[in-house]
Amino acid sequence: MLEVALRHRYGRAGFALDASFTAPAAGVTALFGPSGCGKSSILAAVAGLLRPESGRVALAGEALLDTARGLFTAPERRRFAMVFQDARLFPHLSVAANLRYGLRRAPAQATGPGFEEVVALLGLEHVLARRPGRLSGGERQRVALGRALLARPRLLLMDEPLAALDAARRAEVLPFLARLRDAAAIPILYVTHALDEVDALADQMVLLAEGRVLAQGPVEALAARTDLPLAARRDAxxxxxxxxxxxxxxxxxxxxxxxxxxxxxxxxxxxxxxxxxxxxxxxxxxxxxxxxxxxxxxxxxxxxxxxxxxxxxxxxxxxxxxxxxxxxxxxxxxxxxxxxxxxxxxxxxxxxxxxxxxxxxxxxxxx
The missing domain is CATH 2.40.50.100 (RNA polymerase II/Efflux pump adaptor protein, barrel-sandwich hybrid domain)
Structure with a gap:
């Protein structure tokens, strides 16, 4: 289980984050809400890229951040993998080399899908020899997902990985994300403001507004509630x-x-x-x-x-x-x-x- 409790303010009168939630040991937990509600700040704090004023982050009972004890585990020691909106691939390396870079980062004792399995899982067989500049946006994101998975992380963090894609490319990548979710068998924290991505991928949802958690729980349970902002949407x-x-x-x-x-x-x-x-x-x-x-x-x-x-x-x-x-x-x-x-x-x-x-x-x- 992932446990998160964070408090942070950007400047004396800036945006304030005060959010606590838990996520199960496997499956996708979506951080959902409008732009500016604190989703990416939470992800950054969990990854160790943001040092909050106070809080605690623990995975499987191991504290990685505990400001009360002065504990802060460096990002590289947390063994988390992050996928961003842009794929951030090495442009001078082939797809195969980009994927193997993730594999080289995996600890020797870590278990997880192998190179061939990930290639088949994400449908990358036909592009292994290409460089990123010759890939479509959807293909680049699939390579980024594969590289992250091959690093065999304890937790996979995704910061709106489909936001930069058009509708056709998003529809192309979503099924492969679902495959990855089922194959990874690790917790996945998924930031999005697109409800169709939540519908397609998420098991749990953390609903956010103005830096605070409004509700959390199974996606089906939150969708049926009429007392939440979700009910105001036309697709409610x-x-x-x-x-x-x-x-x-x-x-x-x-x-x-x-x-x-x-x-x-x-x-x-x-x-x-x-x-x-x-x-x-x-x-x-x-x-x-x-x-x-x-x-x-x-x-x-x-x-x-x-x-x-x-x-x-x-x-x-x-x-x-x-x-x-x-x-x-x-x-x-x-x-x-x-x-x-x-x-x-x-x-x-x-x-x-x-x-x-x-x-x-x-x-x-x-x-």
């Missing part, structure tokens, strides 16, 4: 982890099982049995008090209305709907609340107009 909605249950080639549909039911979506390429996380945006969920008939929407599921948001402070109101053990959100007008007599405990039908997928993970490389 619930996250569900589903299993690909069946493909119907004739009808062009894929069936997704989730705790509490099944969705039908346009035909997907993932094999049966694979997992997919989906976002159900609140604005894409309507509510009916009677079973709808004669509509084109495929997904109409019986639900129970769990809660109704404050119907006086906004023209639109969030509903929390239970589909078995799963909670989803719907955004409706105050008029709908009154007209349909919506109240907690009411049996309703959730009419799901659209399902947004995270980025599909490519199949694993051959053994």
């Amino acid at each position: 909605g619930a996250l569900l982890t589903c299993r690909i249950a069946a493909h119907d080639q004739v009808r062009g549909l894929t069936q997704l099982d989730f705790p509490g039911g099944r969705f039908a979506v346009p035909l997907r390429a993932e094999p049966i049995g694979s997992q997919a996380r989906i976002r159900l945006r609140a604005r894409d969920v309507a509510v009916a008090t009677e079973p709808p008939r004669g509509i084109s929407t495929q997904n109409v599921l019986a639900a129970q209305l769990v809660s109704v948001g404050d119907a006086t402070s906004s023209p639109e109101v969030f509903l929390q709907l239970a589909l078995g053990p799963s909670i989803i959100l719907a955004r409706v007008t105050r008029d709908s609340i009154a007209r349909l007599g919506l109240r907690p405990g009411l049996a309703v039908w959730a009419v799901i107009k659209a399902v947004t997928f995270d980025h599909a993970v490519p199949p694993p490389p051959p053994p």
Whole structure:
């Protein structure tokens, strides 16, 4: 487990950071929030690149920073690897040489994926002889990820690694980041202000604003809360982890099982049995008090209305709907609340107009 507690002020009247959180021993913990909320400052302090006024950083019970004891472990001794927005590759070295530089930095006793495994994991076989100047932006970031992983760090830090890429290159790199997450088996601290990256990669989220932690926990749990700034976003909605249950080639549909039911979506390429996380945006969920008939929407599921948001402070109101053990959100007008007599405990039908997928993970490389 990674433990972080930091307090720091930039100048007498400058930005103040006062943040504490924990991250599990494996998987991705996303530091999420708007620009200027302190995400990169936290990452710098964890890496040892920033010496906070007070605080503590510990990994697996070993303190690396403890200002109360006067303890500060130098960055190079922490065995953390960092990936930045720009790849920071050696321009005079080939891709293979850049990757092997990371391997040379790994302690002799450290374990982790080998050179060939990382190359296959990140799909770099065809660019090993090239220099960085002949790579696309997405390819450069994949090399940077591979070099970091080959250093066999105890903790991987990523500071908005996709921010400098256009949408096409981001979509290219995200699946490989998911592969890396699964192969690394170490904690990953991931800074981003892009919610789709959180959806695709993160297991835990630390939600930040103005240097403070507003909430932390599993991504699915925070997405379903209507008391957080996430609810003010146009893409606010619930996250569900589903299993690909069946493909119907004739009808062009894929069936997704989730705790509490099944969705039908346009035909997907993932094999049966694979997992997919989906976002159900609140604005894409309507509510009916009677079973709808004669509509084109495929997904109409019986639900129970769990809660109704404050119907006086906004023209639109969030509903929390239970589909078995799963909670989803719907955004409706105050008029709908009154007209349909919506109240907690009411049996309703959730009419799901659209399902947004995270980025599909490519199949694993051959053994």
